[in-house]
Structures are given as C-alpha cells and as structure tokens.
Amino acid sequence: MLTISMLVNEPALAALEENSVKDNNDMPGHLARRFQQIAVAVFLAEVADAGFDLTPVQYAALATIKANPGLDQVTLAGLIAYDRTTITGVIDRLVQKGLAERRASSRDRRARELEITDEGRRTLRKITPAVESAQRIMLGGLSAKEGEELMRLLRKAIAAGNELSRAPLRDVQV
Amino acid sequence: MLTISMLVNEPALAALEENSVKDNNDMPGHLARRFQQIAVAVFLAEVADAGFDLTPVQYAALATIKANPGLDQVTLAGLIAYDRTTITGVIDRLVQKGLAERRASSRDRRARELEITDEGRRTLRKITPAVESAQRIMLGGLSAKEGEELMRLLRKAIAAGNELSRAPLRDVQV
DNA sequence: GGATATTGCTCAGTATGCTGACTATCAGTA
DNA sequence: TACTGATAGTCAGCATACTGAGCAATATCC
Numbered sequence: 001m002l003t004i005s006m007l008v009n010e011p012a013l014a015a016l017e018e019n020s021v022k023d024n025n026d027m028p029g030h031l032a033r034r035f036q037q038i039a040v041a042v043f044l045a046e047v048a049d050a051g052f053d054l055t056p057v058q059y060a061a062l063a064t065i066k067a068n069p070g071l072d073q074v075t076l077a078g079l080i081a082y083d084r085t086t087i088t089g090v091i092d093r094l095v096q097k098g099l100a101e102r103r104a105s106s107r108d109r110r111a112r113e114l115e116i117t118d119e120g121r122r123t124l125r126k127i128t129p130a131v132e133s134a135q136r137i138m139l140g141g142l143s144a145k146e147g148e149e150l151m152r153l154l155r156k157a158i159a160a161g162n163e164l165s166r167a168p169l170r171d172v173q174v
Numbered sequence: 175m176l177t178i179s180m181l182v183n184e185p186a187l188a189a190l191e192e193n194s195v196k197d198n199n200d201m202p203g204h205l206a207r208r209f210q211q212i213a214v215a216v217f218l219a220e221v222a223d224a225g226f227d228l229t230p231v232q233y234a235a236l237a238t239i240k241a242n243p244g245l246d247q248v249t250l251a252g253l254i255a256y257d258r259t260t261i262t263g264v265i266d267r268l269v270q271k272g273l274a275e276r277r278a279s280s281r282d283r284r285a286r287e288l289e290i291t292d293e294g295r296r297t298l299r300k301i302t303p304a305v306e307s308a309q310r311i312m313l314g315g316l317s318a319k320e321g322e323e324l325m326r327l328l329r330k331a332i333a334a335g336n337e338l339s340r341a342p343l344r345d346v347q348v
Numbered sequence: 349g350g351a352t353a354t355t356g357c358t359c360a361g362t363a364t365g366c367t368g369a370c371t372a373t374c375a376g377t378a
Numbered sequence: 379t380a381c382t383g384a385t386a387g388t389c390a391g392c393a394t395a396c397t398g399a400g401c402a403a404t405a406t407c408c
Contacts, residue, residue, distance in 0.1 A: 024234050024254065025343070028309050028321070029213045031328040033230065034255055034343070036210040037395080038332060039203045040364095041339035044396090056207065057364065060198050074386060080198065081208055086365055088388060093363080110373045110386040135202050141334020142327060147202070150327040153320055154205040158212060160315020165215035166366065169199070169208070211365080214394095218366090231394065248356060260395055262358060267393080284356040284403045340396065 035138075043134040050130035052123065057082070058099075059131060061090050062124055065100055065114045072111040078170025086167075099123055209312075217308040224304035226297065231256070232273075233305060235264050236298060239274055239288045246285040252344025260341075273297055 024030055043056045054062070060080045065071065068079065073091065077084045091114065094100040099120035105111040116124075139147040162168045198204055217230045228236070234254045239245065242253065247265065251258045265288065268274040273294035279285040290298075313321040336342045 024237050026325070026329075027305075028312050028325060028328075029217055029230055030234060030254070031325060031332060032206075032210040032213040032312070034332045035328050036206040037255065037341065038335040038339050039206040040395085042335065043203055045338070055363065056203055060204060063198050072386075080204070081211065083365060083367095084387075085367085085389085086363095089363075089365095105386095108374070108386075110371095112387075131201075137338070138202050138206070138335060139331060141331045146327055146330070149323065150331065151200070151202060151205060153316060153324040153327070154202075154209050155200075156320070157313060157315045157324065158205065158208050161212040161216065161312060164219070164311070165212050167211065214365085229393065246356075257395060257397095258357075259359085259397085260393095263393075279356095282356075282404070284401095286357075 039134075039138045042137045043131070046130040046134040046137065047127060050127060052127050052130070054123070054127060057086075057090055058094055059124075059127070061087070062094060062099055062116060062120055065094075066116045066121065066124060069115055070113045072105060072108075072113060074111075075170075076114060077167065081162075081165070081167050081169040083167040094120070213308075213312045216311045217305070220304040220308040220311065221301060224301060226301050226304070228297070228301060231260075231264055232268055233298075233301070235261070236268060236273055236290060236294055239268075240290045240295065240298060243289055244287045246279060246282075246287060248285075249344075250288060251341065255336075255339070255341050255343040257341040268294070 040056055043059075047054055047059075061076060061082075064076055064079050068075070071079075073087045074084055076082075077087045082090070091100065091102055091112075095102055099117055101115045101117055102112045103115065105113045139150065142150060158169075214230055217233075221228055221233075235250060235256075238250055238253050242249070245253075247261050248258055250256075251261045256264070265274065265276055265286075269276055273291055275289045275291055276286045277289065279287045313324065316324060332343075
C-alpha cells in the first residue's frame with residue numbers, strides 16, 4: 001500500500017497527523033454520541049425492568065403533555081427541542097399505546113391539541129422511579145460533584161449552541 | 175380534569191413532584207440527547223460548507239479504516255463503539271461513494287477486510303479543517319478550561335458505562 | 349473427527365432525527 | 379376583500395441505532 005507517509009519524512013508527518021486528526025475517540029462530537037448512546041441504553045433497560053415499553057423521547061413528550069395540557073405539537077416540539085417532523089411519529093405511537101390523545105383545536109383548525117390519558121398518567125407515575133434510576137446510572141462513574149459539574153457544562157454548551165440545530169429549545173409562549 | 179393532586183394536600187404534592195420528576199430538560203439523559211443533536215448539526219453544517227457530504231458516523235469509520243488498514247467490520251465497530259448491524263449500512267455508503275473498499279478476507283471467509291481508497295484519503299485530508307472547526311464550535315459556549323473539563327467528565331462517565339450499551343468500545347486486539 | 353459453541357455478517361423491523369416539499373389554514377396588509 | 383406571507387401538520391426519503399433472527403464459517407471440546 002502506497003501512502004502519503006512514504007513520500008515525506010516520517011517524523012514530520014507523524015507530528016502533523018497527531019496535531020490534526022488526533023484520536024477520533026477524543027473528539028467532543030464522538031463523546032457526545034457515545035454518552036447519548038449509553039444514556040438511551042440505560043433508560044430503555046431500566047424502563048423495561050420496570051415492565052414498561054417507552055423510549056426516552058416518548059417519555060419526555062408524555063411528561064411535557066402532562067405538564068402543559070392542551071398544548072399543540074409545535075409548542076411541544078419547542079419545549080423539548082424535537083424537530084416538528086419527528087413529533088408526528090412520536091405522538092402517533094403515544095396515541096396508539098393509549099397514553100395520549102390528539103384532538104383538532106377549535107381555535108386554530110391547523111393545530112392539534114394534545115392531552116394525556118388516565119392510562120398515560122398512570123404510566124408516568126409508575127415509571128418515574130425507573131427514569132430516575134436511569135439518570136443516576138448514566139452518571140454512575142462520577143462523584144455527585146462531578147455529575148453536577150457535567151450537567152452544568154452541558155447546559156452551558158447547549159445554551160450557546162441552541163440555535164444551531166433545526167430543533168432549538170423554545171421558551172413557553174404564554 | 176381530575177388529577178391526583180386534587181386528592182391530596184397541594185403543597186405536599188407540589189414538593190413531591192418537584193423532587194421526583196423535576197424539569198425534564200434538566201435530566202442528564204435530555205442534556206445528552208440535546209448536546210449530541212447540536213454536535214451532529216454543527217458537524218454536518220461545517221462539512222457541507224467545505225463542500226463535502228459526509229456524516230459524523232461515516233467520518234469516524236473512514237478515519238478509523240485509514241488508521242487500521244485491512245481491519246474487519248467487527249473490529250471497526252469495536253474501535254468506534256458502533257453496533258455491528260449499523261456498520262453494514264455505513265460501509266455500504268462509504269463504498270458507494272468510492273471512499274472505501276470491502277474485500278473478502280482470505281484468512282477468515284466470514285470476514286470482510288476494509289481499505290480506504292485514494293479518493294477516501296483525499297476526502298479525509300480536505301475535510302479535516304471542517305471537522306476540527308465543528309469540534310470548536312460545539313464547545314463554543316465554554317472556556318478552554320471548561321471544554322477540557324467537559325471532555326474529561328464525559329470520558330469518565332462513558333468509561334464507567336461502556337458495557338451498558340449494545341455497542342461498547344473495544345480495545346484493539348493486535 | 350464430529351458435535352457444539354462461537355463468531356462475522358446480513359437482514360427485517362422499529363424508532364429517532366433530519367431535509368425538503370406540500371396542504372390547509374391563519375394573519376396582516378393593500 | 380384579495381393578496382401575501384407565515385404557520386401547523388404531514389409525508390417521502392435518507393441515515394443512524396437498536397432487537398432479534400438467520401446463514402456461513404471458524405473454534406473448541408469430547
């Protein structure tokens with residue numbers, strides 16, 4: 001195999017590559033992906049252990065509907081930073097599971113008003129310990145102080161980058 | 175709407191809910207998802223600005239193939255913590271773009287040996303500034319010291335949770 | 349050597365997430 | 379009121395990620 005490294009002097013190239021690409025596993029983007037990957041796996045495992053079948057995304061949507069009864073899909077999306085095209089499918093599944101309801105709005109015939117069902121409320125209540133346990137587990141390698149610091153730094157980085165994704169977090173517009 | 179809160183005394187319940195569910199947006203799992211969401215958006219935007227069409231996952235795979243010529247798919251998956259079923263599609267697309275090659279292994283007829291093409295090498299080289307710029311942007315809200323600390327804490331949390339996802343990071347088995 | 353277990357890869361199915369396009373509706377304005 | 383622009387939601391299409399199943403080949407153990 002002929003590589004560029006054969007055409008230049010070795011130490012110079014090694015140094016250059018060391019500086020430029022580094023280890024892929026040490027880049028913030030990779031760490032973000034990996035932490036999220038573990039977080040989702042832990043969430044699903046804890047929730048499944050508790051006897052439920054709910055994804056992190058579905059949980060967040062359901063909890064937000066409960067806290068803001070009658071909200072529309074775009075508002076929900078803004079409150080938890082989902083893309084509006086993703087919300088459609090998530091709500092479909094919550095409705096199909098009988099945990100939420102989607103009704104046409106009378107104020108605005110374009111909009112759908114979302115409500116949690118009794119079954120949804122029951123599920124949220126029973127699932128809460130598993131959700132909290134999952135949050136603890138995903139910070140399990142850190143001391144309490146480190147966990148707090150990680151969350152503070154994530155919040156700060158996220159706040160600065162909020163507008164950079166297609167689905168930024170939006171304040172409630174009461 | 176009849177809720178549990180109507181059946182118990184209000185302050186007690188408010189405190190309980192405050193303690194139990196908190197704001198969904200403040201949970202580690204949500205922060206993980208959000209940070210990753212921004213990281214991917216920034217990566218894609220920077221790379222597109224540079225005139226390329228490569229996802230974070232494809233980039234990581236290509237860079238790892240370059241650093242470990244001839245490796246098989248399972249080893250690649252382990253090196254960057256992908257699920258082996260995900261790798262199949264990622265390699266498909268790298269091959270289809272002409273950036274990598276997949277050859278049957280002579281040692282083990284089950285395995286496929288992966289190689290980067292000249293075109294792949296050229297792409298990696300030209301794309302590197304955009305990738306690095308993306309890493310800077312996603313930490314843009316943090317000081318240099320905070321960025322370092324965030325990465326340290328992420329590495330630590332990830333190391334502790336490595337085995338909890340279906341696709342843990344695996345050391346090179348040379 | 350032969351049964352058994354393991355491994356490398358793929359595939360079908362499901363659930364995020366995104367881009368871009370489209371419909372229906374609403375809001376503001378000339 | 380008619381026009382224009384913005385907004386709510388959906389859809390098609392693509393790319394991760396995962397579960398679970400299956401096939402082919404290799405390793406291991408008796």
